[in-house]
Each structure stands twice: as C-alpha cells, then as structure tokens.
Amino acid sequence: MNGKIIKVSGPLVLADCMHDARMFDLVKVGDKKLIGEIIELRGDVASIQVYEETAGLGPDEPVISTGKPLSVELGPGLIESIYDGIQRPLDILMEKTGEYITRGVSAPGIDRNKKWHFVPSVKAGDSVRYGDTIGTVQETNPVIHKIMVPSGVEGKIEKIIEGEFCVEDTVAVIQTDKGFKNITMLQYWPVRIPRTYQKKLVPEIPLVTGQRVIDTFFPITKGGTACIPGPFGSGKTVVQHQLAKWSDAEIIIYIGCGERGNEMTDVLMEFPQLKDPKTGDPLMKRTVLIANTSNMPVAAREASIYTGVTIAEYYRDMGYNVAVMADSTSRWAEALREMSGRLEEMPGEEGYPAYLPAKLAEFYERAGRVICKGADSREGTLSIIGAVSPPGGDLSDPVVQGTLKVVKVFWALEDKLAYRRHFPAISWINSYSLYLDNIHDFLKENLGEDWMRMRQEGMKLLQQETDLQEIVRLVGMDTLSTSDRLILDTAKSIREDFLHQNAFHEIDTYTSLKKQYRMLKLIMMLHEKCIQAVGEGTPIESLTNLKIREDISQMRFIKEKELNKFSELEKRVDEEISQLTADNKQQAEL
C-alpha cells in the first residue's frame, strides 16, 4: 500500500492515503526509503516518526508500509554486536558507508552468512510447543544459545539435524495442526511488546556487582530494578560501566541512549580487553551494545531502549540472568518529548507528555524473575538499571519522579561527593534499596548470621556522623563526648576505607561479597573494641592513632585469593587494643 508525504517537520512526517496502515507499523519513507514508524492515525493521514535524518524529504514522495511493527531479529550472533537504536549493526554500516552514518542504508541485525554448529536436544517424534528448547549453539565461549520453538508453533518434531547452519537455514521441521513448519535459528519479535513467560516470581538473590556501597548498603536483586540519577560529572557513566563490567549477570545489554560518542568507543575498546572475573573470558563475549549517541537521529533513540530490552528478554527466556544498563533514560524521555511536541499534544510537566510516567513504568516492568515458557520451566531474570540525568541534578524532575515510582533501588549520586573525589559518589544518606528483606535469607546463608546486623550498625553510624558533623561545624570538635568521637572515627573509616572504591585500580575495582563481609567486620570489630577500651578508661587519642588503622586503610588492596589475611588483621586488632588497655591500666596504677 502506498501513501504520499504531505508534511515534513523534523523527524515527524505526515502522509495521506494510508487507510490500511496500523499503529506502530514500520514504513519506508520517501525516495531514499528511510525507516519510520506510525505513531498516530487520523482518517487516512498517518503521523510517522522517522528514524533517520529527514533533510531533503518533500511532499509527494511515496510512503510504503511494511505491514509489520518495528521488530528485532533474534538468533545466534547477537552477542558481541554493536547496534544503533533500530538494530542496524554499526560495524557493517561502517564497511558500507564509511565513518559517517548516512541515510537510507540498511543491514540485517544478524549476519546471514555466518555458520553455527547446531546441536539438537530433542529428537524426531518428540512433542514440542512455544518456548521449548529444541537445540543449542555455542554462541561465544561463555554463552550457549538455546534455539527455542517460536511463538504460535506447537506439534511433533518431524525432522531435526545436527550440523553447520546459517541462521536462515531450516534446522528442524515441526508437524503442526496446520501442516509442516520449518524452524530456523532466526526469529522476530516486535520491540514494543514484552516477551511472554509462564509466571513472574519475587526476586530473592542479589545481583552481586562487586561495588561495596551497592552490595552492602543498597543491594539490587537479579530481576530487580534500580535507577541512578545525578548531575553531570557525578560519575553516572562510570557506575554504569562498573556494573556492566563486574556484575554477576551472565548477559549484559548496554544501551548508550543519547550519550557521548567517545563513551561508547571507550566501552568498545575496553570490553574486549577486560576479563570476566567468573569465566575468565573477555567481557565482550557476554555483551550486546546498543549505541544511539546524542547526535544520532532522535526517533531511533526513542526506540533504542525497547530494542535493548527485547534482546535482553530473549536471553532471559533461555534461562540466563540478564542485566540491562540504560544510559540515560532522560535522553529517551527527551526524545518522547520532542515527538510529542511535534505532534502538538498537550504537554504535561516540563513539557513532557502526560503519558511519560506510564511509559516509564511499562519499561521497568519488563524486568523481573520469571519462569520462562517451555516444558522445563527454567528460571530467568532480567534486571534493569537506568541512569537518569536530571537538569541541574534536581530530583523533582518528572523523569526522576516517574522512575522512582517504579524502581526498587535508588542510588543518589551527589556532585558534592564527586568534588571531594569520593567515588562512587553514591550518597549513603539519600539512597535506598527495598530489596533488603528479599535477600535476607540468601545473605544469612552465604555470609553469616551477623551480616544484616553489621550492615544496620554501619548505616546507623553513618547517619549519626551526619548529625554530629552539624554540631562540630557549629561549636567545634572539643565539645563532643568520647563515644561521639569514636563514632566519627569509625564512620570516617567506613567512608574512606569501605565506601570509597577506586574503579581504576586493578584490585579495588571489584570486591567479592566475602571480602566485603570481612572488611566491614574488621571495621565494626575495631569499633566495638574501642568502645570497650574507652569504657575501661583508655584515652581516645591513643585509639585514634592505632597502628592497625593504617592496615585497615590498605585492606582494600588485599587480593581475593588471600582473604585469610583478614584473620591476621582481626588478631592484631585484639592484640593492639589489649596492649593499650594493659599499658593504660599500668600507668593508672603507677
């Protein structure tokens, strides 16, 4: 069916004679066949958001509907790819058109010519239905790609073969009610519709990120949601990169949505070099990148987070723990606002469309821990971590508020901390996590009974420190009681020796849960011993200047393999303090 352009205004194109078109159908616009999507229909006039630059487009050029919604291609070959917002592979585009992205180029999201070794896991005669695994492909060293029966297909396996295949080759034939159905390794799924599952469960296992402030104080679960808002320069992107590097998800989808080009280049150059702490393979072997930088077309930016999350759901359905990093959802919301403005919709807060909170909620609800489709009832999780860039760091921004309504974890970045070069600049006062109860059992089992209590205690000290500092600022240090001064000492130690973490140091960049436990335990142990010693009359100055404090400030550099060093340190805490108390008593007797 052919329509005709009647109006062009930036990325918005109006076309008439579109009577058979449906909402969200994909269309080819103009003589250059630019890709667009229908976002409004009035009579036979369709409003189309175009995913490419529209300069040079004019009235009377043709518009052709493909009759299909915007979809992603799913199959082996996704991992290690770098796509733009509508799943065009950027490396192939570069081969085709050079260093600049020009218009009207298209390339399939998945390489059609690459051969994969397909190993069947069912045999002829087996009954299969939607979601069942019929075979596997070793996609990269750590990732086994399950080939699943696509939606709407059910029946008996007629034929299935092992061997080397391209994604479009038939690997199995299924006898269905409606006749024989050829199964390939390539599937399609519309990006705006969440992939289906059997049942959603409450997430109970933490997503270990190796970042101490996150894992210890504000944990996120596998299948959970979190947001990181902060002004520019507060280190959002570094936190996102750290999570993409070290979190113990098996698949990472990193969406650079309207951010800097050089940052994506950084990821592209660094990830193939870095090793996954669990598998030892390069991190790129478990990563898919979506890069729609700020200067690339704005409508494709709107689509990019859906493209990313749909790919993530596909791997979740194979039973993997998947994490999506979206940097930044503010840019996505701005793309929505721009399209909304051009559609002349009535604006809500700050010019954002009134449906912004609903869209945000829809997006974050695609996260979760689920029982996937398929006979084996495998479990998969999808965690979403979204960065938000509020103007001026103002948290009353509609995107922040809309996000906070749906996410369970809030990591508040503060520029004040960043200026002091305290990284990650996550405020321990304003942040929160609502998953503490969910993961309670897991942590008790894996770390120890006292973990939750220590965490609580540490949090309390940090809170008390804030209050005490207020007093110090007003009347000076001298007025504080000894116990208050001890609180300040320990809180400082928690801040500097525990919360502060150097992303660029080879050991400090990742800390396992076990090590976090030992570190915090040491600090809290010293604190308790000091309280005891003060009670017995030991002067506070000598406790502040304990030699062990120097070792504590270096404990972050203890290697993961040498955690027994902590036992030595614990012993030394004991020794030094009892020595001090004994000396003190002796002096008192004299």
Next chain:
Amino acid sequence: MQKEYLTVKEIVGPLILVEDIEGVKYDELIEIGLPNGEIRQGKVLEISTDKALIQVFEGTSGIDIAKTRVKFLGKGIELPVSEDLMGRVFDGLGKPMDDGPEIIPEKYLDINGNPINPYARDYPSEFIQTGISAIDGLNTLVRGQKLPIFSGSGLPHSHVAAQIARQAKVIGKDEKFAVVFAAIGITFEEADYFISDFRRTGAIERTVLFINLADDPAIERIATPRVALTAAEYLAFEKGMHVLVILTDMTNYCEALRSVSAARKEVPGRRGYPGYMYTDLASIYERAGRIKNKKGSITQIPILTMPDDDKTHPIPDLTGYITEGQIILSRSLHKKGTSPPIDVLPSLSRLKDKGIGKEKTREDHADVFNQLFAAYATGKEAQELAIILGESALSDIDKIYFKFSDEFEKRYVGQGYDENRTIAQTLDLGWELLSMLPKSELKRIRPEYIEKYLKSKSYALD
C-alpha cells in the same frame, strides 16, 4: 530553471510562510529577493503540500508580503572548502569578509554534516600541552576532546581561550595544526581581541575565522557553529590537520535557537528554551573527535557565559551533559587577582585518565594530580572553617593546609596569561607545593615516586 514565488503569506519574527509551492524539500536553502534588490538567505523549517515555513537568517526587516520573491535552491546550506580557507575571515554563513578573493572551492560540503559512527571513532588519548598548569596538571586536555569553558559576564574567558589557542601543542611532534574560530554574537571588541592576538603571534596564518557579531542577524548564529565545524571537519579528516575549534559564545547560539522556537510557537521547555535543545547542542558538540585510520582530529573548546554564574541554567547544564568535562572560571579568584581564574575543584576533564602517565606525560602525573586535588580541597575546607571559628581554632595540620591552598592558588593556578609552562615544569611545581606538607600526608602518592621526585625542603616555609 528555478521557479521564483511571489506568494509570501505571513511574516512573523524571523519566519515567513510561503504558499502555493511545489517540489520543495525539508531543510532546503532558499534565497529571498527583497523589493530593494537585497538578497537574503533562509532555510525550510517545515513543509506541507503547498506551504513552506522558512527561517530567514538575516532577519525579516524590510521583507514585504506583496513584492518579495522567494527562490528554492534545491540543496541544503553548503560551505565551499579548500585549503585556502586558512588565514581568511568569513561571516557567519561562510562568505568572505576580508578583502581577499572568493574561495575557489575544492568541493561543497553540507554544513549539517553527518553523525560519526561510534564504531568508527578512535578514543582520544593524546595529551595536549596548553602550558596552563591548572589545565595540564589537573584537568588535562586531549586531542579529540570537547572541553567547554564555563564563564560568567565580565570574566576573562577570552584570555584563557586565546592562551590555549596560542600555546597548545603535542609534545615531541611537529604536525599540521590549525585553529578554527567562530565568533557567535560576541561584541566587536571581543572578536577584535582574538583577531589581534592571532595576528600578534602569527597564528593568523593557520587560523580560519567565522565572525557573527552582536549586531549581525541573530538567526545567522544558528548556522555559524555548523559552518565552522564543517571547515574543521574538512581540514581535520580530509587534510589530516589537528584542528582546535573555539566557539564563543554558545549562550548567544542558544538564545537564537530559543527565538526561532518562540516564533514557531513551540511548547517551551525549561526557561523557555526548546525541548530539543539537548539534541541540537549535541549535533554541534559531537562533531569533535578522532576517527580510526585518519590522521587529523577536532578538539573543541566552546565558551559559554553562565547567566548569573548559575551552573544549573539549561545552557551550561545541557552542555555539561554532552561535553567531556568543563573548565569553570571563578569570580572570586578573578577578584583576588588570580589569573587565569580557573576554579580547579568543580572543573573536570573526563578523558584525562587515558591521556596522562608514563610515555604520555610522566609516570607520577596521576598520583600528583590526586594528591594536589585532595590537599587543595582540604585546604579549602580549612579556610571555610576558619571563617566561622577563626583561624586560631584550626589544628596545626589544618593551618598547613590553609597555607598550602593559598600558595597553590597564587603559584600553581595564578601563572598569568603569558607564561607557557611545560608539563615537567607543572609537575615539578606540584611537587614543590606538596613539599609544604608533612610526608605522612602524601597518602595518595606511591612511595617510590615520593622517593624519586620529592626534593625535600626545596621550598621552605617562611
């Protein structure tokens, strides 16, 4: 044969509406013939079947409805480029303004450019020595970076920018180097300061100037940075030069953008600026960078004046989200007579980590940087405390820090506009200042570097 239309129907602000047209494309360049024979330029902002909304770069005064002729040129705005651009002065749309001949173009380039494929980018990592300690030592600039200067009215940002343009070089290399300078709505005097500074130092030979002054048409400013960057891209990626682009003042650009948006009656975003300002600014700033397998590079130094020194104003705010850091000038340092008045603590260069260290600057750079930063921040806190409680309330170590941060501002930051320091001088000065502190305070520096570089008591306390 191009058609001319006499069908202007509406004139509102900088926009005109033309009816009964055909075959017109979006973003097309147009020529407007005024009744008095003057020719102006514009571009198509919106097009429907028989109507086109046009933005006139030189403003609409003198345009009438009855006799004005409109001609559609069938192409976007293009800049004729050749290597002869160097040393020439152009207006904000790229027409020669000096007495020189017309450019004989090697080719015409669309001023909007195309986005660089992120896959084709090369990560910027080559250290640029600007000779300014506060930048080289603490907020290092690298080739292909976009590092804006956030300034305020009355602050000497021009001096800082001119100093960078004059002194910037890559150590140990002698490569083709060019400056592209775009004056966007600045005053004659400010533009003249730059031009005479370029003349004085002979830099004018390798400089391309695009000048839109405060009394030039405001709408033309929307094109000026794009014209300048098109010239820069040509010199960098086709002629293999390392290009430094100075855009001053981006605040004026944003205001021009706002006035067009207001004339179109668009829904305004924060403070009346259009909702798409982030995307629009990104299409300018993101044209900095390096490209794999290409010799040249584009380094951008946009300058903007923060209205009322407010960093959360939409212009500096959106800029900060796109650029790779910022250099912030401080009014209080300026008043104290520190020049250049660079406020070190909130300034930031995001790309510095890959541009410093062994074989780039010196092995001790990162450690010295961290230590100076921490010490200065501590000193600043001590100074604040002294204001409330009096200097006598400070502990001994705080007093040392107090003094340190004073000296740091005076000697490290306040080097003046004519001193050109090598990176070694900058680092050595850092060590000299650090020697004011007790050795036990130098926690962020590796012991072996302290051993090697700290000349004990080379700098005595008085």
